[in-house]
Amino acid sequence: MRLALDDNDGSLTDQIIETVDTPIVILGPNGSIKRFNPASQKLTGYASDEVLGRKVWEFLIIDEEIDGVRAVFEKTRGEDTPTHFTNYWKRKDGQHRLLEWSNKTIHDRSGKVSYVLATGVDITDAQATKLQLSETQAYLMSIIDASPIAIITINERGELQSFNRQAEECFGYKAAEVLGENVKLLMPEPDQSRHDQYMGQYMETGEKRIMERARSVLAKRRNGEQFPAMLHVSEFKDGQPTFVGFIEDITDQKMTERRLKETQFQLQHAGRVGAMGEIATSIAHELNQPLTAAASFAGAVSLKLKKAEYAGCEDAIELLDDVVSEIRRASEIIRQMREFIRNRKTAKSLHNVNQVVQEAATISLIGAESEGVKLETSLDDDLGELQLDRIQIQQVLVNLIRNAVDAMKDCDEKRLKISTAKRVGFVEITVEDTGAGISDEMKERLFEPFATNKEGGVGIGLSISKAIIDAHQGEIFANIRDSPGTVFTVKLPEGAYDEARNHR
Amino acid sequence: MTRPEITDKGTVFLVDDDIAVRRGVTALLSAAEYSVETSKSAEDFLSKLSSLDLSNAVLLVDICMPGIQGLELQELLKDQNIELPVIVMTAHGDVPMAVRAMRNGAVDFLEKPFTVVEVKTALDRALSMSRLDKTPLQSPEPALLDKFEKLTPREEEVLRGIVDGNTNKEIARVLDVSPRTVEAHRQKIMLKMGAASFAELIRMAIALNIDGNYLQ
Ligand SMILES: Nc1ncnc2c1ncn2[C@@H]1O[C@H](COP(=O)(O)OP(=O)(O)OP(=O)(O)O)[C@@H](O)[C@H]1O
Numbered sequence: 001m002r003l004a005l006d007d008n009d010g011s012l013t014d015q016i017i018e019t020v021d022t023p024i025v026i027l028g029p030n031g032s033i034k035r036f037n038p039a040s041q042k043l044t045g046y047a048s049d050e051v052l053g054r055k056v057w058e059f060l061i062i063d064e065e066i067d068g069v070r071a072v073f074e075k076t077r078g079e080d081t082p083t084h085f086t087n088y089w090k091r092k093d094g095q096h097r098l099l100e101w102s103n104k105t106i107h108d109r110s111g112k113v114s115y116v117l118a119t120g121v122d123i124t125d126a127q128a129t130k131l132q133l134s135e136t137q138a139y140l141m142s143i144i145d146a147s148p149i150a151i152i153t154i155n156e157r158g159e160l161q162s163f164n165r166q167a168e169e170c171f172g173y174k175a176a177e178v179l180g181e182n183v184k185l186l187m188p189e190p191d192q193s194r195h196d197q198y199m200g201q202y203m204e205t206g207e208k209r210i211m212e213r214a215r216s217v218l219a220k221r222r223n224g225e226q227f228p229a230m231l232h233v234s235e236f237k238d239g240q241p242t243f244v245g246f247i248e249d250i251t252d253q254k255m256t257e258r259r260l261k262e263t264q265f266q267l268q269h270a271g272r273v274g275a276m277g278e279i280a281t282s283i284a285h286e287l288n289q290p291l292t293a294a295a296s297f298a299g300a301v302s303l304k305l306k307k308a309e310y311a312g313c314e315d316a317i318e319l320l321d322d323v324v325s326e327i328r329r330a331s332e333i334i335r336q337m338r339e340f341i342r343n344r345k346t347a348k349s350l351h352n353v354n355q356v357v358q359e360a361a362t363i364s365l366i367g368a369e370s371e372g373v374k375l376e377t378s379l380d381d382d383l384g385e386l387q388l389d390r391i392q393i394q395q396v397l398v399n400l401i402r403n404a405v406d407a408m409k410d411c412d413e414k415r416l417k418i419s420t421a422k423r424v425g426f427v428e429i430t431v432e433d434t435g436a437g438i439s440d441e442m443k444e445r446l447f448e449p450f451a452t453n454k455e456g457g458v459g460i461g462l463s464i465s466k467a468i469i470d471a472h473q474g475e476i477f478a479n480i481r482d483s484p485g486t487v488f489t490v491k492l493p494e495g496a497y498d499e500a501r502n503h504r
Numbered sequence: 505m506t507r508p509e510i511t512d513k514g515t516v517f518l519v520d521d522d523i524a525v526r527r528g529v530t531a532l533l534s535a536a537e538y539s540v541e542t543s544k545s546a547e548d549f550l551s552k553l554s555s556l557d558l559s560n561a562v563l564l565v566d567i568c569m570p571g572i573q574g575l576e577l578q579e580l581l582k583d584q585n586i587e588l589p590v591i592v593m594t595a596h597g598d599v600p601m602a603v604r605a606m607r608n609g610a611v612d613f614l615e616k617p618f619t620v621v622e623v624k625t626a627l628d629r630a631l632s633m634s635r636l637d638k639t640p641l642q643s644p645e646p647a648l649l650d651k652f653e654k655l656t657p658r659e660e661e662v663l664r665g666i667v668d669g670n671t672n673k674e675i676a677r678v679l680d681v682s683p684r685t686v687e688a689h690r691q692k693i694m695l696k697m698g699a700a701s702f703a704e705l706i707r708m709a710i711a712l713n714i715d716g717n718y719l720q
Contacts, residue, residue, distance in 0.1 A: 285568060288595050288616050289522040295617035296528030303535035303620060327617050335595075 023099065023120040029113040031055045031073055043122060045092035062088045062096060076103040077113050086123070098124045150247040154183045156240060158199050170249050172222030183245075188220040203241075219247060227251050264363050266391045267398055274395060274464040278449045280338040288331055295327040348472075350385040351393075353427055353492075354420055360397035361418055364405070373405055378419040386427055386492060392468045393492075396476070399461040400431040400488045406454065407435025407486060425494055426474070432487045438478060446478060514631040515561040519543045519577070520593070521569045525616075529564075529623075536624055546572035550580070558588050562630040564614075567592045567601050575601075578608050589630040593618075599706070600669030606710045613703055626703070645711075651697050652712050659696070662689040667709040 017024050017037050026035035036051045044060065051059075056073075057066045065087045072085045082104040088096045099120035108114040144151055150167035154160055160183055163175040171178075171186055178185065184195045214232040221227065230248040235241055302320040305313040357379065365375060401416065408414040417432040438446065445451035447466040452459025469476040472492055479487040516538045520526050526542045533540045541556065543549035546569065563581070567574035578590050591612045592605040602613035611633055612626045655663065658679070665675035665686075672690065676683040699705035 284595055289525050292593075292617040293522065293524035293528035295619070296525070296532040299620040299623075300528070300531035300535040303532065324617075324619055328619075331617055 023122070025056070025118045025120070027056065027073070027116040027118065029077065029116075031057070031070075031116075034115065040120075043091070043097060044089060060089050062090050072101075072103065073116065076105050076116055079105065089120075096124075097122055098127050148248075150245075150249070152183065152186075152245045152247070154243050154245070156199070156203055156242075158182045158184065158195065161242065167247070170221070170247065171219070186219055188218050188226045191217070192220075216250070219249075228254050260359065260362060263359055263391070263394065264366075267363060267395055270391045270395045271398075271464075274468070275458065275460050277338070278460040278463055278467075279458075280334065282449055284334045284338045287334055291327050291331050295324050298323045298327070348387045348389050351388055351390050353383045353386050353388075353429070354379040354381075356388070356390055356393055357397060357418060357420055357429060360394040361401060363394070364398045364401035373408065373414045373416050376415060376417045378417070380419075380421045382422045383420055383427055384422075386494060388472060388492060389468075393472070396465040396468050396490060397429070397431070399465050400490075403461060404431055404433035404435060404486070404488075407437070408433050409435075411435055411484075423491075426491045427494065429490045429492070430487055431490075432485065434485045437484050438486055447476075513538045514627065515539045515541060515557070516627060517541050517543065517549060517556070517561060517563045517565075517588075519546060519549045519563065519565040519569075519574075521545055521566065525566070532620065532623065533627075536620065538627065545569060546574070546577040546580075549577070553586075558586065560631060561588060562627055563588050563590045564627070565590060565592055566616075567594050567598075567605060575605055575608060578605065578610060582609055589633050591626050591630055598669075599666070602703075603667055603669060603706060603710065606706060612707065615703075622701070622703075625701075648697075648708060648711060652708075654696050655693060659689050659693050662686055663693050663705075663709060664714055666690065666693075667706060667714050 017035070020037070021039055023040040023043050024035070024037045025033060025040055028034050032053050032055050033051050036046070036048050040046075041048060057069050061069045069085070069087055072083055076083045082102050084100070084102055086098065086100045088098055090096060100123050101118050101120045103116060103118045105113055106115045106117055144162075145165040147164060147166055150170045151162070151164045152160060152167050153162045159180050160178050163173070163178055168174055182195075184192045187195060214230050217229055217231045218226045219229040219231075228250050230250055232246040234244050234246075236244065298320045302317050302324075304310065305317050305320070358377070361375065361377065365373065401418070404416055405414075408416070411434060413434050415434045417430075419428075419430045419432070421428045421430075439453060442451065442453060447462050449463040450459045451462070466476055469490060469492075474490060474492040476488065476490050479489065513536070516533050518526060518529055518533070518540055519542075520529070521544060523544070526544070530540045530542055543552070546565070549563075549565075550572075563577075565574045565577055572580070574592050578592070581588055581590070590605075590610045591614055592602065592610050593614050593616050594602045594605075595616060598615075602615075605613055611630045614623060614626055652660075661679060662675055665678065670678075672683045672686040676686045679686070693699075694705060697705060697708055699708055
């Protein structure tokens with residue numbers, strides 16, 4: 001039978017081939033083009049009469065694919081079932097399009113191949129999109145893997161669906177080992193046992209326990225070690241509910257925090273002890289005077305009672321001895337207190353001066369009083385380490401900084417500048433403020449105990465500071481200047497202490 | 505009944521800025537039959553110095569006063585070649601100050617508050633010195649040297665620490681022993697040196713010219 005295909009008699013089939021949007025090519029048994037529908041013409045840029053009679057692989061197929069296309073053609077010719085193949089077409093202008101083909105052989109009555117019918121779909125754009133999609137996905141994956149925060153996802157049963165590189169690092173598991181496992185494995189007790197319940201509750205009631213807000217939790221590494229972490233959980237729906245957990249290991253942060261807290265505590269303690277020392281020294285003298293007078297009066301009476309005319313007063317004399325010995329005891333207590341405090345000799349070791357300064361600044365500026373104060377630091381990198389008692393030096397710095405902040409309380413411009421500098425033979429630390437300056441009446445007594453013009457001030461900060469710096473064989477002084485503001489300078493000698501200390 | 509103020513026990517020039525101390529110590533010393541002349545400051549004392557009879561007398565001065573301090577007064581007198589034995593009064597336990605005063609030529613020191621016995625012992629010793637007009641600090645007596653030589657090196661170290669004004673605890677730390685061990689050493693030293701009081705031990709150490717600068 002002759003197919004209606006090769007006579008342009010307007011049959012239905014013919015119309016379909018002519019109007020359809022799909023490239024349709026009809027090849028002869030040897031592969032030469034018999035028909036090249038308008039969609040094909042449009043796709044390739046070739047007119048029908050340019051291609052009729054030519055073999056497809058002679059001009060439409062890219063070199064690398066010629067063998068493949070011919071093989072498929074042979075295969076299609078030999079079979080009844082349609083074949084499928086994807087290959088490029090080279091357009092007249094040289095551009096390539098990717099087409100997905102369905103090929104079917106049409107036989108004549110005698111069973112001989114009369115035509116091969118190839119219907120193509122241009123998938124160039126779809127392919128590009130697909131490629132782009134997978135690229136995007138890879139890109140996102142690499143972002144997720146590069147994240148410094150562990151990111152994991154779980155399904156509604158709590159099974160791990162993804163586990164990024166940081167999660168591997170942080171927990172010590174490989175993603176492949178844990179995917180599909182329950183997320184509880186990453187938690188210590190009691191959360192481990194309760195997690196199913198948490199999830200069940202959420203799934204049922206929608207009640208958020210930890211969702212949508214970061215909170216600090218304990219997490220568990222593969223080796224059983226627990227670590228503090230910030231956890232943030234979000235939910236999204238990807239067909240079924242999925243939960244993403246962002247987990248940040250805050251061990252280091254916690255340690256810094258703890259160290260700062262400890263320092264703060266030690267400073268407060270040192271401050272109290274230092275204050276006590278100053279007060280004790282003053283009291284020791286002030287209180288010793290009346291005690292001396294009292295003991296002397298008692299002694300005088302006792303001596304008088306020993307005179308002949310007072311015979312029989314032995315009891316009274318004994319009582320007076322008791323008075324004197326109690327007075328001595330009082331004096332001894334004061335002495336011990338002062339000594340105890342004085343005994344806290346400096347405990348020096350090597351410290352990075354800049355770090356000491358920075359910590360002191362951080363601690364001093366905690367709190368409301370320092371609100372609005374702009375801190376400027378200029379730290380000399382060449383400083384290195386120095387033998388010093390960290391807590392004591394920080395106590396001095398905290399004193400200076402708090403004084404500076406106090407002095408700027410009523411000022412519009414509150415600038416605090418803390419600098420360190422290496423000089424020949426010593427290190428210099430300065431604390432500069434833009435405050436009210438040191439009042440005249442204060443200038444002379446600045447470093448004396450109980451010199452203060454602050455309400456509620458004891459006035460021992462600077463006298464303690466001076467004692468501490470003296471013990472470090474350094475110097476502390478204030479630049480009294482006319483312009484507003486004050487600069488306190490602390491000079492710490494390099495190594496001087498060592499020699500003195502080790503010289504036994 | 506009144507007794508004569510002036511007795512042959514000697515005169516004490518008492519210099520202290522605290523009026524209660526002046527009154528109390530005057531009462532005590534009068535009862536112990538010394539004659540007492542008080543001044544409220546070093547300046548006050550210096551202003552009446554020319555009118556005072558310095559024979560058989562001793563200066564009892566507080567080391568810590570406003571204005572001219574005890575040590576300075578001692579210096580001033582030394583500069584003027586005034587032969588007056590000086591006893592300084594220190595706060596209880598202020599050994600470094602006491603040692604400085606003793607090096608400076610004070611014959612003794614008294615820790616406030618003091619007992620009748622302590623003040624009498626110190627005054628009598630100073631007055632006898634003033635009568636004999638000699639300072640024992642120049643060269644140590646051979647007997648003292650003998651005693652000193654009996655100390656072990658450790659005891660000597662402890663003694664230096666004490667003279668330097670350190671507490672047992674501080675000495676213990678430097679020597680890396682317990683404070684109790686230091687206290688034991690201390691007792692032994694007192695015994696070996698034959699010192700009746702802490703002040704006497706210090707006096708001896710200074711006479712021996714023990715330079716204790718080993719802790720600082
Ligand atoms: N940076 C400064 N600017 C102006 N005045 C200052 C400054 N630093 C110190 N002063 C003055 O010196 C005085 C003494 O300071 P110090 O640190 O000894 O004690 P205080 O701060 O008054 O009291 P406290 O001991 O209770 O902290 C202060 O009252 C203040 O008048």
